[in-house]
Amino acid sequence: MSWMYLIMAGIFEMTGVLMMNKLNKDRNAVSFLLLVAGFGLSFLFLSLAMQTLPMGTAYAVWTGIGASGGAVLGMIFYGEPRNFLRILFIAMVLGSAVGLKLVS
Incomplete structure (x- = not known):
């Protein structure tokens, strides 16, 4: 369940970046x-995930989902470059x- 919380945290992180x-x-x-x-909501789900996942792993995955998701959403919605x-x-x-x- 903690990995689902972490994925939800990443999705809400992407939402926050998009809304920014x-x-x-x-x-x-x-x-x-x-x-x-x-x-x-991103921080809420991250804190729930960190109840059982190691902090370093949870933070790295959360940051990775947020950063890569934000970049992909920028390409889709805002015409950012899409090179190889x-x-x-x-x-x-x-x-x-x-x-x-x-x-882990």
Whole structure:
């Protein structure tokens, strides 16, 4: 169950990052509330995951999901560059998260 909490934390981290960009463009209360909710839920699920997972593993996977997910969402929604090397390095971050799961 803790790995599911960690995945949820990563998804909400991506939501928070997406709303951060939206808030910079729109500057309205809804964007701000969604940003706070995204990051708040992210930290909640991260803390639940860390009850049983080692801190280093949980934090590394959470950061990896958030960073790579934010980069992918930027490519999808905001037209950020989609070159081979960028996608390769995102895949390496995700591969590292899977590797941490396999050894813990």
